[in-house]
Amino acid sequence: MRRTPVAILAVAGLAMTACSSGSDKKNDSSHSAAGVSTSGGADLTGAGATFPYPLYSRWVSEYAAATGVKINYQQIGSGGGIKQLQEQTVDFGASDAPMSDSEMVKAKGGAVFHIPSVVGLVAIAYNLPQVTQPLKLSGPIVADIFLGKITKWNDSRIAALNPGVTLPNSDILVVHRSEGSGTTYVFSDYLSAVSPTWKAGPGKGKELQWPVGLGERGNDGVAGRIKQTPGAVGYVEMAFVKQNRLSSALLQNPSGQFVAPSDEAATAAADAAIAKLPANSDYRISIVNSPGAGAYPISSLTYLLVYQHMTDAAKAKKLSDFIKWALTTGQKDASSLDYAPLPPSMIAKLTARADSVATGSAR
Amino acid sequence: MTTQAFTTQRRAAWRSYRDQLAQSTARTLSRRRLVSQIMIASTFVAALVAVLPLTLIVWHLLQQGASSINRNFFLHMPRPTGETGGGMANAIVGTGVLVLIASTVGLPVGIFAGLYLAEQRSARLATGVRFLSDVLNGLPSIVLGIFAWGLLVRPFKHFSALAGGMALAAMMIPLVTRTTEEMIRLVPVSMREAALALGYTKWRTSLSIVLRTAMPGIVTGVLLAVARIAGETAPLIFTAFGNNFWSVSPFKPIAALPMQIYYYATAPYDDWHAQAWAGALVLLGLVLIISVAARFATRSRAGLGGD
């Protein structure tokens, strides 16, 4: 008699499962046109960077609707993505920072392609309610702020770049990330490029020893702290600036222009950087501080990491098709989600690489 | 002194002593009563304070997430930001599957280990196992996840609900073991002796009499363990991995509510934030339902506390 309630629960549970999978097929029929079996879920598995997750989730959703191929991407972090790719527990990885040589050596499936998927940018956000025009800053100034050498908003160097703007005589509160992150990597890459002191000190990495400032967890933590604290400044991805309605600074690029963060400016930065690349570059490059008209200095490529020779030919074909779709149709989604599309000059080479993944021939 | 005078004096002394004693007793008694009333009141205050955080949290969840709970939430898969009609159906079922897998391993091990510890109370091995169980309880969930990854994901080169369930089972075991041991220890020895005297074998006594008597308490422990593992994210990231699509297979990656909540809550988009809070509400509701069902299924007329 005691077993009856348990049995009822079990039956109810099964019924619920059957029901929801039934109605799921019905309701999502618009999303799986090609009637691929829903038994186990995905055709391809990918893992890695958190930064492009909103864009990738849009891509896999549209791609599944268009072709029926399902791709399961989870944002476990760039380092996690690299690790899973090395161990071949996923079909592709994703990372904001390119793999180092030692990491590539440890990849058990052989050589790895770095295929940039989209351009991203990191904004310098601040909270100065009294300052109505966007603030202009230069690389060395930003580095000195984060080094703790510039401590007040009305410092002469900041004032020199912003004539006519009344800057408050208040302390600058630096906010940075407390955990490892690709955003920190890009930002510190930039600071190392513009400040020898920074390069010799904290340096470039996903996780640093910060000289000053308060650590917050995640882009949302940093954005939230800046929003609540007048006088705060920090670095966040563009999407968080927009969603939290923060002010972002205009940064001076190597050409001398003050550029606001925008997707055109990021694409321009990528364009200028790759123009100088040799023909068979592996794209493991940095595009920060890129000299180019209208280029935003803190831009970065984010990569899909794919084995050059995949053992499963069917999966290789599916992955290659997806990448080619992402490089062409997928780029249209970029700006609406606060990313920047890749410059057209890159697409042909990358498409050729994706093709070679399908055939398994090294490029 | 005459006898009468002596008796009078003695009586007076006795009365004075008695009155003093009564007074001092009354003073201390009233003090003791006061202390008693103060302490009783403070337990009442403690109850209020204990209930407060849950009320605040649930209130916050309702405020932020109640509007996102609709039919779609329970029936649909996650959708990209900006699209309406998304839900967490796969994550809800995924959490259920993971808890089921974890319980299949965690419950037997925990209950039997608890029985062992309660019955072999001070044997050397028992002391060691008890101590190690407490140490296991203190391990961060992410360490368990990393360990389960090395054992169950890396050799097979794919993520699976099974690996996630095993990581969760490792978290369940110490909780269930400890509470089972405590509850079994509370069963009076007289009950055990009575069963033995009536001819029950030792194992029948342990299982049919002692275990059944301690069942309500054990169920409390099991429910605590289930509640805990249902809400864990860290051990699942490298084991169950997560899945945007529908999957209930133990051998494939599977979605889970806490993971989904975490990813959505740390994203920049408000619609995802709202869904994250809704997910948290649903998770609480899920655990509530399991608790009610389990208590109902194991309610017994006899129990501890009588004489």
Added chain:
Amino acid sequence: MSEDVAPRIASRPTPALVPAEIEGASYGDRVYRWATTGFALVIPSLLLLIAWEVFRAGWPALKTFGLGFFTSSAWDPVNGNFGAAPAVFGTIVSSILALIIATPLAVGVAIFLSEFAPNWIRQPIAFFVDLLAAIPSVVYGLWGVLVLVPFIRAHVMPFVKDTLHLGDFPLFTGAAYGPSMFAAGCILAIMILPYISAVTREVLRAVPRSQREAALALGATRWEMIWDAVLPYARSGIVGGVILGLGRAIGETMAVTMVIGNRHELSASLFQPGYTMASLIANEFAEATNDLHISALMAVGAGLFLVTVIVNAIARWLVWRTARVGDGGT
């Protein structure tokens, strides 16, 4: 049941022998013994496996830094310098703080529920408190960031510093950012409350009525009855619940990392940000790819093992010292 008894009585040997020697029954008992022992051995095997993995992965870092790993405060992944002292300190302080806050509250709630609460309120409140265990740690973290930490920053810290004028007391110095060891202690206390409370409640329920009646008959007030007759009987159970809560507090990752400020700094002040070992691993493991970095994180895991063992050993020793009366049962 009668059919079990009859054959046994017929073949029952002398009363001095243990019933297990009754014919036919020893097989079941042996199986039972093996089953329980076997299942119990799963725990140490599991733990040994995990410990071996963690120590093996952390060995390179421990070899590089030696014992200085646990005394240094540096944490520089770029330049390869790692020291876990702030994390060790933070784990111990935050857990002890959580226990100090949670134990009286939890025992108080349990006493209230088992002794004084009218029947109609007992189940709902018990449910409510137990439900605290069901809240995902992620949600605790988010609620901590959005509600608790601003509350502490806006009300608690100014109250202590200005109204109570304790701002210069070493425990409370420093600028009031909000994220702090105190916030971590508070959120951990809320998280471990249900464990201590649930176990204590069950244990108090099991105290025989005769204990209570005897104490009252001797003239004890209600509180004295609880304090002198009921609680000592329940002591070992309460300690069991406290140890469960302690384990949770030491190993909690998600919630703590969102409210503690994640700063590698040793500070005596509760109002300053800090770090814990579990948060450190959780924060950095996903992104770490450098071998020494990963090894340092695993070494922190090994350190956590050690801290858990030491803290549990101390807890047991304290219990053993104060428990003159035998634990519950006879």
